[in-house]
Structures are given as C-alpha cells and as structure tokens.
Amino acid sequence: MLDINLIRQNPDYVKNSLAKKGYEADFTVFLKQDGEKRELIAEVEKLKAQRNANSALVPKYKKEGKDVSEIIASTKKIGEEISVLDEKIATLDKEITNFLLSLPNMPDEDLLAGEKENNKVIKVWGEKPNFSFKAKSHIEICEDLGLVDYERGAKLAGNGSWIYRGLGARLEWALINFFIDEHLADGYEFLLLPHMLNYECGLGAGQFPKFADDVYWIDNKSENSKFLLPTAETALVNIYRNEVLKESDLPKKFAGYTPCYRREAGSYRSEERGMIRGHQFNKVEMVQYTTPKDSDKAFEELVGKAERIVQKLGLHYQLSKLAAGDCSASMCRTYDIEIWIPSMGIYKEVSSASNARDYQARRNNTRYRNEETKKLEYVHTLNASGLATSRLFPALLEQYQNEDGSVTIPEVLRKYMGGLEVIR
RNA sequence: GGAAAGUUGUCGGAGUGGUCGAACGAGGCAGAUUCGAAAUCUGUUGAGCAAGCAAUUGUUCCGGGGGUUCAAAUCCCUCACUUUCCGCCA
Numbered sequence A: 001m002l003d004i005n006l007i008r009q010n011p012d013y014v015k016n017s018l019a020k021k022g023y024e025a026d027f028t029v030f031l032k033q034d035g036e037k038r039e040l041i042a043e044v045e046k047l048k049a050q051r052n053a054n055s056a057l058v059p060k061y062k063k064e065g066k067d068v069s070e071i072i073a074s075t076k077k078i079g080e081e082i083s084v085l086d087e088k089i090a091t092l093d094k095e096i097t098n099f100l101l102s103l104p105n106m107p108d109e110d111l112l113a114g115e116k117e118n119n120k121v122i123k124v125w126g127e128k129p130n131f132s133f134k135a136k137s138h139i140e141i142c143e144d145l146g147l148v149d150y151e152r153g154a155k156l157a158g159n160g161s162w163i164y165r166g167l168g169a170r171l172e173w174a175l176i177n178f179f180i181d182e183h184l185a186d187g188y189e190f191l192l193l194p195h196m197l198n199y200e201c202g203l204g205a206g207q208f209p210k211f212a213d214d215v216y217w218i219d220n221k222s223e224n225s226k227f228l229l230p231t232a233e234t235a236l237v238n239i240y241r242n243e244v245l246k247e248s249d250l251p252k253k254f255a256g257y258t259p260c261y262r263r264e265a266g267s268y269r270s271e272e273r274g275m276i277r278g279h280q281f282n283k284v285e286m287v288q289y290t291t292p293k294d295s296d297k298a299f300e301e302l303v304g305k306a307e308r309i310v311q312k313l314g315l316h317y318q319l320s321k322l323a324a325g326d327c328s329a330s331m332c333r334t335y336d337i338e339i340w341i342p343s344m345g346i347y348k349e350v351s352s353a354s355n356a357r358d359y360q361a362r363r364n365n366t367r368y369r370n371e372e373t374k375k376l377e378y379v380h381t382l383n384a385s386g387l388a389t390s391r392l393f394p395a396l397l398e399q400y401q402n403e404d405g406s407v408t409i410p411e412v413l414r415k416y417m418g419g420l421e422v423i424r
Numbered sequence B: 001g002g003a004a005a006g007u008u009g010u011c012g013g014a015g016u017g018g019u020c021g022a023a024c025g026a027g028g029c030a031g032a033u034u035c036g037a038a039a040u041c042u043g044u045u046g047a048g049c050a051a052g053c054a055a056u057u058g059u060u061c062c063g064g065g066g067g068u069u070c071a072a073a074u075c076c077c078u079c080a081c082u083u084u085c086c087g088c089c090a
Helices: A004-009 A011-019 A028-064 A069-102 A138-145 A150-157 A167-185 A199-205 A232-236 A292-312 A359-364 A389-399 A411-417
Strands: A120-125 A189-192 A196-198 A226-228 A243-246 A252-261 A280-290 A317-321 A333-341 A346-357 A366-369 A376-378 A380-388
Touching: A004 A011, A004 A028, A028 A069, A120 A292, A138 A150, A138 A167, A138 A389, A167 A189, A167 A252, A167 A280, A167 A292, A167 A380, A167 A389, A167 A411, A196 A199, A199 A226, A199 A232, A199 A359, A232 A252, A232 A280, A280 A292, A280 A389, A292 A317, A292 A333, A292 A346, A292 A380, A317 A346, A333 A389, A346 A359, A346 A389, A359 A366, A359 A380, A380 A389
Parallel strands: A189 A252, A243 A366
Antiparallel strands: A120 A317, A196 A226, A252 A280, A280 A380, A317 A333, A333 A346, A346 A380, A366 A376
C-alpha cells in the first residue's frame, strides 16, 4: 500500500512513478472521494461530540431530579443523523481502501521504465560450459539416470508435477540442506512454516486481491478459506502483522523452506518441459525486516548471499537488474539471478531479490518504534530466493554432465550425499 | 468431531450499562538519592483518524463484524482465534 498522504500531496509524482511500471493511475475519483470523506468526518465528529455531551447530561439531570425525556429525544435525532453520515463514510472508505490496495508499489528512481526488454544484465559470473560431446538436456539426464520420474508424477497429479527419485531426491535434498546451512552460517533464523495460509497473508504480501486466482484454494475461495502458499515470502512477511517491533530487534533475518504451490494457469510453454515450471517446487526463501535506513544495505546483502550460493555451486549465471515493469507489484526494485541452462540456450531465474520498502508493512501493519524519535514507523521488508531448486537442479545437471552420461556432484554438495562424487 | 471456559493497554490482571482509555501490579521513560549501580521515592507512560503552522482540540478503538440504547469493555447476534477435557489419530 502506498502512503495516502503522498498521493494527496503529489498525485502527479505518484502517477508518473507508477507509469514506469506500465500502470496507469487515475487519482481524480480517489481525490474527490478522499476530500468528501474528510468533510463528512469533520461533520460527523461534531455531531458525535454533541451526542457525547448530551449523554453525559442524562445521569446528571437524573440525579438532580430533572426531566430527561426531551434531551433523550433530541439526542436520538442526532444519533440518526450520525448513522446516515457514518454509512456514507463507510462506503467511501471501502472504495478508497480498495483503490489503495489495488495500486502497485512505486519503483525506485533509478529503474528504467518498461518491461523485460529493458532489464539490464549488470554482472556475468563464470562461463558457458563448452561441451566436446553432444550434451543432453536435463530431461534426458533425469530419465537416463533415474533421477526424476515425470511420467508417474503426471499420473499422480497431472502435468507440471514430478517425482524426485533415488539419487535425484537426494540431490534435491542436498541442495536444500546446503542452502539452509549457508543461511545459518550468516545468522539467519531457520523457519519451517505452515503451507496453508489465511487470506490476510495474501493481502499483506501484496498478492491479493489481484492475484488471488493464481494460488490454490483449499476450500472455495473466500476470506475465511485458506490457500497454499505460492512462496514462503507470503508467510514470512506476515509474521509480525499488527505488531510493533523494537528497533533493537532489527534487522530480523529469516530463511524459510517450503514447497511453492502455483496454478501457473496458462503460463506453461513447450520449451519449459521438465521442471522449469511446475505446480510445486522447492524453495528456501530469505526475508529481512529492517529500518528504512538499513534496507538498501540489506538488499545488497541478500543479492550477495544468493549469488554466493550459485558461485559455490560453480554454476554460470548472470545478474539482471529488472526494469520497473518487470518488478512484481509489491516491489520497488528487483535483481534476478539467472542461471544458464545449456539445452534451452537461455538464462532462467533461480533467485529474485526484491525490496518492498514499506509497501507490505503498510498492508499488514508491521511497525517498529524509532528509538530516536520514539515514533512508530513502518518497517521495510525484503526478500530473496535462496534459492529455488527447480531451475537450479536442471542447470546443475546440464552444466555438470560428462561425456559418459554421468553427472559430477559439485564439491559443496557431496557431504549431503554421503560423499558421493558422481551420479552415474 | 463433542463439551466447557476465555480473548481488555508493553505484560499480568480488575472491571456486567453512564463519573472507563480503562483500577491495581509489573515493565518502560524522566527525575531525586548515589562516586557509580542496585534498592527506594516522585512523576510520567497506548494507537488510528480529522482539523490546525503549532500548542492543542475533537473523534474512534477493550479479538473481528453487526445490533439494542440518549449512552456499550459491560447487553444481544455472528465470525475468528486461544485454552482445557473427551473422542479420534501420525
């Protein structure tokens, strides 16, 4: 949620900023409603003051033995006027709130406007492997080595589902363990979270109301139902909803492992075979809660951590700074780590690091007390995948494949696989 | 799944229609005392919204929503959650 005062004071600034995301904002109705609402509030509060004063007279008059029927009758009339105004205010307020909830976050000043095509590669690490043999795709490797059973996964749950088997399952589990150990070493608190969340979580994270159809609902979609989380971020940024944190407790650093459940309705493309885009994939997610002044630093830290993991795995990747329009609705800025998948000939996102600044905190009312000013302020929330396995796993198999069809296991993962060096 | 009891400020915990934004205690903050600290004493201490340059004023909030009433923390309805007991179960 954006700061309502900012829109009141400088609607054109906000409008231009959102335009960089390709979002066309029109504040004329909003500003009119907001002004109307404030006028009505002033009016109704006067009446309420009158009612309160009158009501206080009733017991006083009774004590004095005076007749109270007249004052009760006139106050009742005031009460009726109040209900009418209150109802108008509530209607306006609902429309205003819904409008505010529908607005995306404003991109940082330094972002380029536009979509994907304006993303900028700001770093390349490692090199594309140069195979002296005919390299296989990860799908072939998985099938040949029995790591992943796509057919039976589809049998169990349809397209976009698969079964990790044997060493494939162990490799997947090794990756997750490796990630978690990295985060523990950096002082992050490790969390295992509920996978079924209530509506407020989606609203607080900024996924709802707009993207409520992109998730799986347990019962029928309603405000009392629960949905399967599309990312651990949805849970992590809601932990302190409606709470006030101490400044001395910040930053808070979390790493949570969950599968991510996504409908991905209509987004499957034939080149995304295998596990590139599934309805369930594993991810370790990092989230930080910081003060506003520390959030830029935290962002750099998160990007650095995600990069380091890929580097330790020895995988070739590039780091992209996303254009405003490619950042998700909740975010001010996003850097993607994109990993080279030889068979596809493209780089695919394995981590997305973002700064939401106070956008999510405003939505879910997470504040901290500023020790200097003693005032309550919204925290900043940041998140970064650390990492998602579903693109890493294919990239790893393909980049580490050998001519004889075997796959070398990266050094850092071996201790999680009983010292195994090669899958064959 | 069945039954009961709860949900009050930073925390514990009173309050069953008006004098309650809320007793009392703890904690926090400021001051006194002290070389300093502890202990003790004194004072102070919630948030949102509206108006105002501000001081301030008004208003709302006692789990969420709705209702009754001149007036609701208090009465009624409803939803959510928590705890305990029983049943079932990994």
